[in-house]
Amino acid sequence: MxxxxxxxxxxxxxxxxxxxxxxxxxxxxxxxxxxxxxxxxxxxxxxxxxxxxxxxxxxxxxxxxxxxxxxxxSLAESAVPAGMPVSVNSGQGELFVIDEMLIDTPSKTTLIPVKGDSMIEAGIHDGDVAVVEKRMSANVGDIVVAIVDSEFTLKTLDKERGKFILRPANQAYPVIRPQGMLEIFGVLVGLIRKYRK
Amino acid sequence: MxxxxxxxxxxxxxxxxxxxxxxxxxxxxxxxxxxxxxxxxxxxxxxxxxxxxxxxxxxxxxxxxxxxxxxxxSLAESAVPAGMPVSVNSGQGELFVIDEMLIDTPSKTTLIPVKGDSMIEAGIHDGDVAVVEKRMSANVGDIVVAIVDSEFTLKTLDKERGKFILRPANQAYPVIRPQGMLEIFGVLVGLIRKYRK
DNA sequence: CACTATAAAGAACGAACGTTCTGTTGTCAA
DNA sequence: TTGACAACAGAACGTTCGTTCTTTATAGTG
CATH class of the missing domain: 1.10.10.10 (Winged helix-like DNA-binding domain superfamily/Winged helix DNA-binding domain)
Incomplete structure (x- = not known):
């Protein structure tokens, strides 16, 4: 052997x-x-x-x-593919998720733990697990995972004077107006939360 | 046969x-x-x-x-047990969920679609799927599924002058002060959301 | 008591599966 | 040229599984 x-x-x-x-x-x-x-x-x-x-x-x-x-x-360190039973360590306990709808394009779908409360007004909390479909493009109004300063960030995609901007759902956070090309990692298609026992 | x-x-x-x-x-x-x-x-x-x-x-x-x-x-019509692969029709598409942590007491765990926005300030939206562990009792501060007027309702459990009350997370909704015994169906242990594509 | 349907046991068989062992290439260095 | 090793191929074997068929036990009914 x-x-x-x-x-x-x-x-x-x-x-x-x-x-x-x-x-x-x-x-x-x-x-x-x-x-x-x-x-x-x-x-x-x-x-x-x-x-x-x-x-x-x-x-x-x-x-x-x-x-x-x-x-x-083959993925970012914190990302795990859905579409098959995988385990995601989100705080305590393991969470298994299979999404039949996502099975069609399984390699494009990842699970990413949410950090921070910049989207709290959209009901997305710190520690939630975001179900993200990897795509290069998105529509205005979509909640997207973008790469800003080589970090994942979850924001609503919007347009301002012809340019794409990233709008948080929290008054305390600033709107992100990226210089040049906006790098989109994927689009939010689901959310999983776990309450401590 | x-x-x-x-x-x-x-x-x-x-x-x-x-x-x-x-x-x-x-x-x-x-x-x-x-x-x-x-x-x-x-x-x-x-x-x-x-x-x-x-x-x-x-x-x-x-x-x-x-x-x-x-x-x-063996369950309420809208409730489906977690702990094994089951399909829940939450809007469009099917969602499969296995929760390893819940497998210990699987028959006690159900998935219930959330109706209304009475808990929106807790980040629980209309159409979300609540993962509920069936229990007769809960602690103050827990988000519980209670049975009020023979209907499921999702509220935060609180205490007021020695009596249990159900507090919504939405200013537009009233606090529920049940007469007599408060009937608790279960405790919220998880949440699943699905964004339309 | 005989008859019949139900409920279950059990044998038999082939196909599929995992495992182990042996054989056959091809490559490369000495 | 030969030896050694990696990368397979293939045969053989025991086990498990699903399927089908036959037989037995039990309970109810006329």
Missing amino acids: TDFNSKDAEYLSKLQDYYANWKSIPSYASLCEVFGIASKSWVKAILTRLSEAGFIERTPDGIWVPMRQFFAR | TDFNSKDAEYLSKLQDYYANWKSIPSYASLCEVFGIASKSWVKAILTRLSEAGFIERTPDGIWVPMRQFFAR
């Missing part, structure tokens, strides 16, 4: 595509097709290495399922 | 208990234990009747999974 290597990174990528919208439980035979190989035993060897590297794990049923960090490398 | 009968209602009840916090995929052999019988073929006959009655269905993998109305009879 060898270690995780560059070849395994290819298989990891294929497995990510598979898990992004899996409709059936993976078996070694079906994963042969996913990997494009013919050997069940080699599939097992690959999966074993991927699990030793911490990307997947086995349920008590023996089913290979992805772990939290499975998709982490 | 006979129709759904009273005996099947017993099995339905046992199946509800099983699905409330299933940790493994059901097989005919494992469901023998759930039902307390020894015959796989009879398990299949039972499941077939339950599916014809609309309580469960089979996935393309052949796995028996509960349908939406599976738990409906």
Whole structure:
């Protein structure tokens, strides 16, 4: 048994595509097709290495399922894809979310914890989890996740004298008028909140 | 093959208990234990009747999974249990929610669509889905689902001169001072919102 | 008492699955 | 040229699963 290597990174990528919208439980035979190989035993060897590297794990049923960090490398550090059961650490306890509506474009949807209360008047609180669909463009009035000073910020998209601005839903926060191009990460499509017990 | 009968209602009840916090995929052999019988073929006959009655269905993998109305009879019409993958029709699209933290007491947790804006200052909007843990009692400061005039209402629990009152988070709504016993349905433990696309 | 429907047990069988072991390439360095 | 190793392919085996068929026990009814 060898270690995780560059070849395994290819298989990891294929497995990510598979898990992004899996409709059936993976078996070694079906994963042969996913990997494009013919050997069940080699599939097992690959999966074993991927699990030793911490990307997947086995349920008590023996089913290979992805772990939290499975998709982490391809996304921002705080973002986790929806469209499949993933765990998001939002304060205490874990929250699992599957959104059927989002399954169509699963890799485009991420969950991002909300920090601060700049959108509190829109009912979006500190600690809420935002369900965000990754898109480059948005419409005026949409609540968007924009990248300002290389940080995520959640604001309402608006237009002022022909230029896009980011409007907070909190009087205490200033309107953001970005110089040049406005970099939009995605559009808010859902929200999840958790009350402490 | 006979129709759904009273005996099947017993099995339905046992199946509800099983699905409330299933940790493994059901097989005919494992469901023998759930039902307390020894015959796989009879398990299949039972499941077939339950599916014809609309309580469960089979996935393309052949796995028996509960349908939406599976738990409906034991709960209020608008309430659906969390703790397992269920579908909640909240406006457009379906929303699937599993909450690991709630799995411990799954049958006690329900999802209830929020109507009205009496809690809007607490960031709870019309159309949001409230995750409610069914409890008879609550603490002052908790947001509770109470039954007032045989209707669900979501308010903050407070105390005034030794008596419990229900305080809305909206100036336009009055404080509710129930006569006699205050009937509490449950405590708000989570919130889910969905923005139209 | 005989008859019949219901409720369940149990055997039998093939297909699918996971696991292990052995065999076959291809590559690369010594 | 040979040896070693990585990257697979494929056979073999035991187990589990779902399905179907047959048989048995129980309860009710005329």
